[in-house]
Structure formats: C-alpha cells, structure tokens
Amino acid sequence: MASWWQGLLARWFRKKPTLAELGAMAECLAAMGAEEELAELLERGLRRPTKTELEGEFGEWCRAPREGEPPYEFLMGSPEGEEGRDSDEAQVRVVLTQPLWVRPVSVTFAQWRLMAKNPRHLRHRGDGARLPLTHVSWFEANLYARWLEHWRRRYGLRLGGAPAAYRVSLPSEAQREFFTRAGTTTRFWQGDADADLEAVGWFDGNSGDRVHAVAERPANPWGLHDVHGNVWEWCRDWYAAELRGEEDPLGPLSGRDRVLRGGSFRFEAWRCRSAFRYRNAPDDARVYYGFRLVLSAPKRSSKFGHWEWGNSPAGPATGGAR
Numbered sequence: 001m002a003s004w005w006q007g008l009l010a011r012w013f014r015k016k017p018t019l020a021e022l023g024a025m026a027e028c029l030a031a032m033g034a035e036e037e038l039a040e041l042l043e044r045g046l047r048r049p050t051k052t053e054l055e056g057e058f059g060e061w062c063r064a065p066r067e068g069e070p071p072y073e074f075l076m077g078s079p080e081g082e083e084g085r086d087s088d089e090a091q092v093r094v095v096l097t098q099p100l101w102v103r104p105v106s107v108t109f110a111q112w113r114l115m116a117k118n119p120r121h122l123r124h125r126g127d128g129a130r131l132p133l134t135h136v137s138w139f140e141a142n143l144y145a146r147w148l149e150h151w152r153r154r155y156g157l158r159l160g161g162a163p164a165a166y167r168v169s170l171p172s173e174a175q176r177e178f179f180t181r182a183g184t185t186t187r188f189w190q191g192d193a194d195a196d197l198e199a200v201g202w203f204d205g206n207s208g209d210r211v212h213a214v215a216e217r218p219a220n221p222w223g224l225h226d227v228h229g230n231v232w233e234w235c236r237d238w239y240a241a242e243l244r245g246e247e248d249p250l251g252p253l254s255g256r257d258r259v260l261r262g263g264s265f266r267f268e269a270w271r272c273r274s275a276f277r278y279r280n281a282p283d284d285a286r287v288y289y290g291f292r293l294v295l296s297a298p299k300r301s302s303k304f305g306h307w308e309w310g311n312s313p314a315g316p317a318t319g320g321a322r
Contacts, residue, residue, distance in 0.1 A: 005037050013044065019116055020283055022046070023139030026146055042150045046143075049114045051155040057111050058148070061101040061160025061295060062223040064179040072096045075185070076177050077243050077275050082187060084270025088277055092245030094174050101160040101295040102171070102179050105214035105225050106132035106233060107144065115147050130213035132231045132290045138258040138282035141234045141291035145169050148293065162295040171294045173237040173277070174249050176261045179294075180227040180274045182220040187273045188228050189220045194269040201229030203272050207265035211288070228272045231290035232260040239279040248299065257281055264288035 017025070022045050029038040065072060077091035110129040149168035152159060159168075171179070182189050190196040198206050200217050207229070215225040238255030251259070257279035263272025266288050270276070280286075 005040075009037075009040065009044065017045070019143060020137050020139040020285075023137070023143035024283075026143055027139070030146070038146070039150060042147050046115050046147050049151055051157070053114055054148070054151060054155065054157060057114065058103070058159055058293075060104055061162065062104050063161070064100050064102050064175075064222050064224075065183065066222050070096065070098050071247075072099070072178070074178055074181065074183075076174055076245070078187075078273065079185075082273070082275070083192075084187070084273055084276070086276065088241050088243070089275045090243065092243045094178075094243075094245055094249060095247045096174065096178060097248055098297040100171070100175055100179070100297075101162040101166065102222075102224055103293045104219065104223055106231055106290045106292045107141075108214060109133050112136075112144070115144055130215075131211060132214050132226070134211060134231055134287050134290055135285045136234075136289055136291060137285040138234045138280075140285065142170055142236070144291070145293055160295055163297075165297065166295040167298050168293055168295055170234055170236045170291060171296070172248070172250050173235045173259045173261065175294060175296065176233065176235050177274060179222060179224055180220070180262065182222040182224070184221075184274070187275075189274065197228055197269050197272055201226065201263070201272055202265045203229040203263060203269050204266055205269060209266060211265050227262055228274075229263045229267075230265055231262070231288050232264045232278055233262045234289065234291045235259040235261055239277070250299065260289065 022041065026038060026041055029041060073093060073095050075091050076094045078085045078089040079091060108129060109131050112133045145168050152168060158164060180189065186192045186196075188197045188200065190200045194205065197203060200220070202212050202217065212230055214230075217225060219225045220227055235258065237251030237259045238253070239257040239259050240252050240255065243249075244251070258281075260278040260280065261276070263276065271278070
C-alpha cells in the first residue's frame, strides 16, 4: 500500500467523512482501478459484517428471467399512445446477453445497519426490519453495493445460485425495466389500468402518504415485490434524454443526474409505470429514495481496462429532480 495513500486515508478519516463522501471516494478509486485502496476504504470506513449476517440477510435472490437461455430481447420504453407517456420514453429494442439475479425486495433499514448507522436513516415508523431504506443518495446506495460485494468475495459466498463471477451492484436502467416488466408489455406488470397498480404497488392513491413494509403487495411473475411504487430505486446509469437500443446498455459515461425507476408512495400512478424514467443528482437523498441490488455479469471498461461495477467515474454532484 502506497505511503501517500495511507497518509491521505488517515487524515481523511480523522475528519469523519459522511457516507456520501465515502461513496464518492469509492467511485474515484474504482474508476482508477485502485482495487487495493478501495478495499481498505471499505474495511476502514464501514462496519465489518459477519458471514452469518450476510448469509441470513441476503440468501434469497430471484433469477431474471425465471426460465430460458440468453440472449433476452425486449422493447424498452413505452409505445405511442400509452397513458402518461413522457417524451424520453421512445421505445428501443434492447438485448441482455446474460441472466441476472435480483433481490426480491428493496434494501431494508435492518440490512443497511449491517454496514453503517446514520442518524438520517433512523427516522422511520413501524418495523424497521421490514421497511425499505429511505433518505438514501446514489453515492450511498452504490457504496452499499460495493461494500456487500467486497465482503461476499472475502467470505467466498455464493449468493442466490448466480455464477461465481457475478458481482453485486445496482441494476442498470435496462435491467430495472426488464425485471419490472417480467415479460409483460402493459403500463404495469399487472395491467394497464390504475386499478391494476393499486393491487400490486403503493402510490399516492392508496399509500396514506407513508412508506410501507416490503412485500406487502404481490410479487410479479419473476418473484419480485414492489417494483411499482413504495420507494424510487436508484439505477447505475447516468440519465440521457434518449434510450439506447443495444446489447447490455449502460447509459452515457458521464452526466448530471442518475436514474431512478419504479415510482413511490408519494407519486401519481402514471409515474409508477414500467417505462417511466425519473432522475436526480447522485448526492440527493429524499424520503422516497431507496434501492435494490442485483447480481450480474461484470462488464470490462474500455477506458480503464478493469472489471467494474458501475459505468463511469463519480462525475459532478449537482443536478435536480424532475
């Protein structure tokens, strides 16, 4: 370990950086391919979980799709005439070259506390073990994915039956729409009407303006709960005004805002559609922002030449919600 890095890290930790700052530093180290330095950051700056804790909390994953061999092709975006359609949803044909494994629910408060305690994340009502984490920024969500992947490899854990080479990450925007739809082409996986959403998700029409425990609503055909509503879920991608029709799209290499998908308990039904795209600055954290984890095949970066979890360096931390 380089002495300059040891000194920098020691001075930095004396200042007690926030989790968002740790997340931004982790992104910079990952972009440089500094794997040893990144590992030390994750171990010194965050809680060390036990193998038993990780096996207990992250034993269940759902294959997406449930059946079939790759590649998997689907239409991403919404057709002309879909109720609530926005201008950035023009349909493109996307091909995913590998299956992925998806957590059936959003990350909960209880799972978050395996990594860190933060007063901002302790304000909640009811059973924190079953409530989805909220008030979380993209930097914090992606830091959690890196932390879990680091300890998964350190303990030699095979999660969900996924291949050993697969890594924990936030989903790409294409992956998120793919597993939300679960083979469907309607506004919501249950159907086209707002009443169909009411049966499977929490939105402003039925939530009572509060977040609900995970998995209170039925799962989609691939076993995934709350893919519509309850909390917005961060994706890896930078936001771009046009969707990209290609193999395993990851969005642009840089940008202003990161993508969120799914809708939330405080938003209208049309914003909870499978195709709706939301965005905000990666350092912004709100009462209805959460995240879900996936296991997917790593993608080699042509810019840096290392195996990466994300699709770009940290980039600017300014922007605004739509």
